Amino acid sequence: MIQALTDDEVGALGEGRAVLREDALAPDLRRACAAAVRSLHQHGALAPAGIGRAGLVRPDIRSDSLAWVDDRIGEAPFAGLHAAFESLRDVVNAQVWLGLRGFSLMVARYGADGAAYARHLDAFKGDPERRFTAIVYLHDAWGPDDGGALVAYEPDGARVITPAPGRLVMFLADRLEHEVRPAYAERLTATAWFRATP
Numbered sequence: 001m002i003q004a005l006t007d008d009e010v011g012a013l014g015e016g017r018a019v020l021r022e023d024a025l026a027p028d029l030r031r032a033c034a035a036a037v038r039s040l041h042q043h044g045a046l047a048p049a050g051i052g053r054a055g056l057v058r059p060d061i062r063s064d065s066l067a068w069v070d071d072r073i074g075e076a077p078f079a080g081l082h083a084a085f086e087s088l089r090d091v092v093n094a095q096v097w098l099g100l101r102g103f104s105l106m107v108a109r110y111g112a113d114g115a116a117y118a119r120h121l122d123a124f125k126g127d128p129e130r131r132f133t134a135i136v137y138l139h140d141a142w143g144p145d146d147g148g149a150l151v152a153y154e155p156d157g158a159r160v161i162t163p164a165p166g167r168l169v170m171f172l173a174d175r176l177e178h179e180v181r182p183a184y185a186e187r188l189t190a191t192a193w194f195r196a197t198p
Contacts, residue, residue: 044172148183
């Protein structure tokens with residue numbers, strides 16, 4: 001998925017910033033993953049996203065739909081997606097020393113009706129399980145009027161990150177608050193939450 005991190009990227013992660021890489025997935029794999037997420041949606045296999053440990057559905061806070069695909073990693077194209085995130089785990093462990101031993105893989109769809117996700121942390125309070133987040137954008141195109149930006153609340157202020165196709169966003173799950181602004185085009189993502197347990 002990515003080559004070695006630079007010293008600046010390692011430092012940025014430690015400071016609670018997001019690190020971006022472009023074209024993180026091969027285009028054919030990205031398109032196949034996007035098609036698979038659309039198929040899950042069409043077959044009713046995406047569920048309304050919940051928040052917190054209890055998974056409470058609160059569309060006023062979070063209005064995307066998702067599926068956990070850990071049980072599909074033997075299927076194409078999720079096998080390729082899983083392998084890409086596994087290679088990222090190896091890179092992060094070698095350079096950031098987080099001791100990541102496993103991850104959960106989720107795909108999500110934000111509809112074009114203003115679906116959004118309010119400001120939050122990926123790690124649950126008092127629970128060190130989620131240590132590192134990696135998000136890759138699967139959709140085919142993104143225009144200036146499509147919204148759906150990821151806003152990362154970094155130490156020196158808010159950073160607006162456009163969900164460009166194939167872009168990878170990485171950050172420490174317990175350090176970087178972020179939100180997804182309302183989307184006005186179909187916004188498709190794959191997210192891996194890396195943990196320190198198998």
